[in-house]
Amino acid sequence: MAKRVLIVDDDPEFVETTKIILESGGYETSWAKDGLEALTRLNETRPDIILLDVMMRTKGDGVWTSQRLRSDERFRGIPVLMITAVNRESDTRSFHLDPSADGDFLPVDGFLEKPVEPEVLLREVARLTSR
């Protein structure tokens, strides 16, 4: 059975092309425009991996979402690949994590910077879904 990928991102062109690339690799895809919608989608169908953008403008950015996912035992086992247009992982830490909280903890399984080469995307998704 085809593996399912949930793409959480608010950039329509990025989402559509990512879907095309993943579907060419035999994955089934679904889409949520922000973290809040992602949590709703998760209650409908369980994906094998979640691709998560960091900086979404509407309710629930990527860091918030990844923390929610990890604190919910139903979703804890789903691998999360963070894909972001910010420069470095450290930017994500310094600009999105509450400095008073545990600053080193960004609960994701992988981290890719936009733009992502199609073969790198396919390779990372394959790696994280075959564990």
Added chain:
Amino acid sequence: MQQDMKRLPPDRSEPNDTAGHLARIKGWHEEFESSIDTLVSYLQDLSRRSKQAQVECSRNYSRAAELSRAKSRFTYEVSHEVRSPLAAVYNVLNVVIDGYLKGDREKQVELLIRARRRVREVIALLNDLLTLSLLEESTGRLKKESLDLRSILVPVYDQMRDYAAERDVKLSWQWGDELPVLLGNTELLRRVFINIVDNAIKYTDPGGSVEVDARKDGDTFLFQVADTGIGIPDDELPRIFEVFFRGARARSEGKAEGMGLGLSLVKRIVDDHRGTISLTSKFGVGTTVTVRFLEHQKGASGGEASTHSR
């Protein structure tokens, strides 16, 4: 601050003059106490002033730290706002060039058209950033001249009338009998007017209406734009002039192209022209933006090259 201690009176007493001795000792004692009082109040004053200096110093420090944080936050957001559309365009090109669409020509063209729009977005953003930095660097020193509002507003009206027709929004424009003369930068003011009307049309559903009122009001020029658009939720109103802020609906429905620099730029330009801007809105009902500029009085102070700084 520190008083000179008074010289003690010379000892001219007789050897057995006990009362005289006591009086002298009392005198010394009083001198001593008063010097101590002086010293204590001096030290208290010093300590108070040092505390003040410390508070001021730490206030300056935190202000500087805040500015520096805001600056790096800004750089971070700009790089995100540039990188996102570029990543989307890059993906589109990969998908088309690398054959992911298997010769589906129609889909290829559709995606390329969307990619072109995203590139335009980046260019518009860069232009906005340049304007912003121009404003930052030359606050109050921008080239300003007496200008004829009608010659700025008529082309704005023409352009916006076409846009409104395209979006099936009814645009009615009230012209005052008289338009005052303003002192300002033509290009920047044109951007203010365009941006406000463009926003109103953009956020109004087909069938809705936008009313523009442009007239002299007392010693000001009033430019008011009221729409029957989607409105702004109360919790988003305080942030509406922030750089890069865009409302949830603007983002999620893909209604607005652009990056959210528009209104923050408008506010800066208005501030730079010593005008005022206010925005009232009811979610789901509509938004009204009111801008006022002071009429330019001939011979008034603050001439062509104003050095006013905020």
